[in-house]
Amino acid sequence: xxxxxxxxxxLGANGTMGYGxxxxxxxxxxxxxxxxxxxxxxxxGLESAQAQVRSVAVGNKVTLGSYDDDLESAVKDADxxxxxxxxxxxxxxxxxxxxxKYRKPDSIVATVSSGLSISKLAExxxxxxxxxxxGLHYFNPPNVIVGTELIPSEYTDxxxxxxxxxxxxxxxxxxxxxxxxxxxxxxxxxxxxxLNEAVQLAEKFNPVYVDYLVGPYTGRAMPPLATIDLVGFDxxxxxxxxxxANVQTGSDEAIESFRMPAYMRQLIEKGALGRKTGGGFFxxxxxxxxxLDIGSGEYRPVSEVKLPQLIFREKIRQLHRIGRYCExxxxxxxxxxEEALIAQKVIGGYIAYSFNRAGDITETITGIDMIMGMxxxxxxxxxxxxxxxxxxxxxxxxxxxxxxxxxxxxAEPDKPFFNEPINIGKFFVAR
Amino acid sequence: MNQVKTYILGGxxxxxxxxxxxxxxxxxxxxxxxxxxxxxxxxIDPEEIDVAHVxxxxxxxxxxxxxxxxxxxxxxxxxxxxxxxxxxAACASGSIAILAASAEIEAGRYDVACVLGVEQMKTVGPKExxxxxxxxxxxxxxxxxxxxxxxxxxxxxxxxxxxxxxxxYEHLAEISxxxxxxxxxxxNAQTRTxxxxxxxxxxxxxxxxxxxxxxxxxxxxxxxxGAAVLLLxxxxxxTEWAKRxxxxxxxxxxIKGWGHHTSPLLLTDKFEESKNHEFILPHVRxxxxxxxxxxxxADAGSIDGIETHDCFTTSEYMAIDHFGLTKxxxxxxxxxxxxxxxxxxxxxxASGGLIGAGHPVGATGTRQVLDCFRQVTGTAGDxxxxxxxxxxxxxxxGSGTTSVTFVVGVD
Numbered sequence: 086x087x088x089x090x091x092x093x094x095x096l097g098a099n100g101t102m103g104y105g106x107x108x109x110x111x112x113x114x115x116x117x118x119x120x121x122x123x124x125x126x127x128x129x130g131l132e133s134a135q136a137q138v139r140s141v142a143v144g145n146k147v148t149l150g151s152y153d154d155d156l157e158s159a160v161k162d163a164d165x166x167x168x169x170x171x172x173x174x175x176x177x178x179x180x181x182x183x184x185x186k187y188r189k190p191d192s193i194v195a196t197v198s199s200g201l202s203i204s205k206l207a208e209x210x211x212x213x214x215x216x217x218x219x220g221l222h223y224f225n226p227p228n229v230i231v232g233t234e235l236i237p238s239e240y241t242d243x244x245x246x247x248x249x250x251x252x253x254x255x256x257x258x259x260x261x262x263x264x265x266x267x268x269x270x271x272x273x274x275x276x277x278x279x280l281n282e283a284v285q286l287a288e289k290f291n292p293v294y295v296d297y298l299v300g301p302y303t304g305r306a307m308p309p310l311a312t313i314d315l316v317g318f319d320x321x322x323x324x325x326x327x328x329x330a331n332v333q334t335g336s337d338e339a340i341e342s343f344r345m346p347a348y349m350r351q352l353i354e355k356g357a358l359g360r361k362t363g364g365g366f367f368x369x370x371x372x373x374x375x376x377l378d379i380g381s382g383e384y385r386p387v388s389e390v391k392l393p394q395l396i397f398r399e400k401i402r403q404l405h406r407i408g409r410y411c412e413x414x415x416x417x418x419x420x421x422x423e424e425a426l427i428a429q430k431v432i433g434g435y436i437a438y439s440f441n442r443a444g445d446i447t448e449t450i451t452g453i454d455m456i457m458g459m460x461x462x463x464x465x466x467x468x469x470x471x472x473x474x475x476x477x478x479x480x481x482x483x484x485x486x487x488x489x490x491x492x493x494x495x496a497e498p499d500k501p502f503f504n505e506p507i508n509i510g511k512f513f514v515a516r
Numbered sequence: 517m518n519q520v521k522t523y524i525l526g527g528x529x530x531x532x533x534x535x536x537x538x539x540x541x542x543x544x545x546x547x548x549x550x551x552x553x554x555x556x557x558x559x560i561d562p563e564e565i566d567v568a569h570v571x572x573x574x575x576x577x578x579x580x581x582x583x584x585x586x587x588x589x590x591x592x593x594x595x596x597x598x599x600x601x602x603x604x605a606a607c608a609s610g611s612i613a614i615l616a617a618s619a620e621i622e623a624g625r626y627d628v629a630c631v632l633g634v635e636q637m638k639t640v641g642p643k644e645x646x647x648x649x650x651x652x653x654x655x656x657x658x659x660x661x662x663x664x665x666x667x668x669x670x671x672x673x674x675x676x677x678x679x680x681x682x683x684x685y686e687h688l689a690e691i692s693x694x695x696x697x698x699x700x701x702x703x704n705a706q707t708r709t710x711x712x713x714x715x716x717x718x719x720x721x722x723x724x725x726x727x728x729x730x731x732x733x734x735x736x737x738x739x740x741x742g743a744a745v746l747l748l749x750x751x752x753x754x755t756e757w758a759k760r761x762x763x764x765x766x767x768x769x770x771i772k773g774w775g776h777h778t779s780p781l782l783l784t785d786k787f788e789e790s791k792n793h794e795f796i797l798p799h800v801r802x803x804x805x806x807x808x809x810x811x812x813x814a815d816a817g818s819i820d821g822i823e824t825h826d827c828f829t830t831s832e833y834m835a836i837d838h839f840g841l842t843k844x845x846x847x848x849x850x851x852x853x854x855x856x857x858x859x860x861x862x863x864x865x866a867s868g869g870l871i872g873a874g875h876p877v878g879a880t881g882t883r884q885v886l887d888c889f890r891q892v893t894g895t896a897g898d899x900x901x902x903x904x905x906x907x908x909x910x911x912x913x914g915s916g917t918t919s920v921t922f923v924v925g926v927d
Binding site for chain 1: 544552708
């Protein structure tokens, strides 16, 4: 069957992922119908899309509508129905039931869900729906972050997966990664393990210290807790709780890393969700940076925190600054002292966890590499191993008390893991 | 005809999306990544490089750093003692560096030359950056106290076309649309994920404001951080290298011809000089015809594609007739007839050009020649011009002041 995508119906057009994805579809020269609860909300979504890509013209092939008035007609002749409503199984089920009723038999139905089970989302619906349904997970903001996950369920037509892989790569400049339908898929599974470890460490130390130790110099654009502030505490909670609840018992050696500390749960209950509610681990008051003192729940000036002068950290930063990433990361792996060990455990944990999941959440380690690199803007685990060196990596893992993944145990020395033609230098920020 | 040939063995370009200030990087990181990347791609040891040339416009302003040739010695211990120099001719700096390196090879001084074009521009905000770029004009007379002087100068080039021959904005919009479209196919292009279409380019609103007369935001090239490096070699070395890599010497591209002229700095002087001339920038025309003559070509008919200096859509509009793709003043015909489209008779800026791929000023000349190398070796990937054997560049400094053309091809 020769598939084409010319007409798209977007559900949840006023949400961040809704309008962001909508702009991507409009860019690919498709006719897109933006649907929301009301036409006004759909209009607001279009305006957000126009602001995001800085062009009113992105709306030239967009029509607007509401679920009540326009869902049937919009879904009826759509080639792709893209769902970006609230991350809630019941809400999604309800709208998929309607979609299933009106859609033409071969139309594609995709969800932007960042972690709900694609199989569970599919199972209540028709066979045709199941066959043509899959996860298409863009990262926010999709006009900037190109890493995208494609998640088939056990019902999905394999040809559809290949078709969308090619279509998104060609028409939307995406870097596509096929993942298993497992909790958090690939990017969020690996990424939020690291992020939640930072949340756990922040309770023991403090947020400023944690972001200093596991900061950009370790191979990321943004420090971990600042990232959570941006993502939102509620989203963080949904992702880690989903992993804890749905990962098969005994199948995850690092499940404890996903348990969200009570302090964060309390913050969420009080309505503190990060940047979107005016403050998370960090906030600015009159342009002065403050951090959350977790013990007292008060915000205190960042300037009050006395950070240790770490020679290894400064040396690595200087090496990154002049482009000597290999020496920099070797310095990281060899650094001694309790602070170095904290950072090495997080980064070593990231490497080991990724290599342990290769073949499970993605076909090979390259899938995890690409989603961490192009979805999270973190140095891919393979890049880290290549720069540090296989032997040095194993030595570092040993010192951290982390079991060496089989893939690393059985690897050929001097054979690089990462061979993608992208600038790896961009991951190593000299801060 | 060139008797002694300068071969191009390969090169490397950094991803022009990157913001090296956000990464908190020194210019040195760009040297390191670009030259390491090139040595890996070309499969050459550092000891084999005899000389290095750097093209850069204004690191003194953007990065508070001069003496740019000397940074080569920090890339690799083998480069200690290497003869190095830096070349500056505004946006044509990269091409001037190539000219200097190829002249040395042709004179028999050296066999292997590394030419690095490099610029870090995002160290400052747009207004300050615009002012620095103003030093590529006659600053005191054309740029001092002027906000964004260059869009205004190239807006005037559009006005001059309009006055002499007539100019429709939709043709400029199509140039922008083609460049952005091509950039989507180039994995190192700065704008590859940006939203752009003809309708957007034709709009004039807050998102696409006029910044210099006829010139709107969509008509402008980008502020870009980046480097592009080439490895040039004598016939003697190229023969040896070809053997080592199981290639035929005849498959290795070389510089078939070059042209290089300088006009007076002031745009008004340029227009005054050309008022009775069919070409608006006659010295640019001479640059092109010199290059063709040296390549043994009668005209652009032997060229399979062009990488031109579209610092603004008006400069690409100018390039179309100055290359002789149309009669003077009839550039619009090549646009309407699809001649310059990627699948056209003579595609212009398959890479996306300065508008789509980006414009790290000192690296543009080397980036253009690198893209020509990729085209004639069939390694341009998704933006490949089918069957390209001969390509030409046009690299311009200032308002059409310094101009350089290379014809790059295989026999």
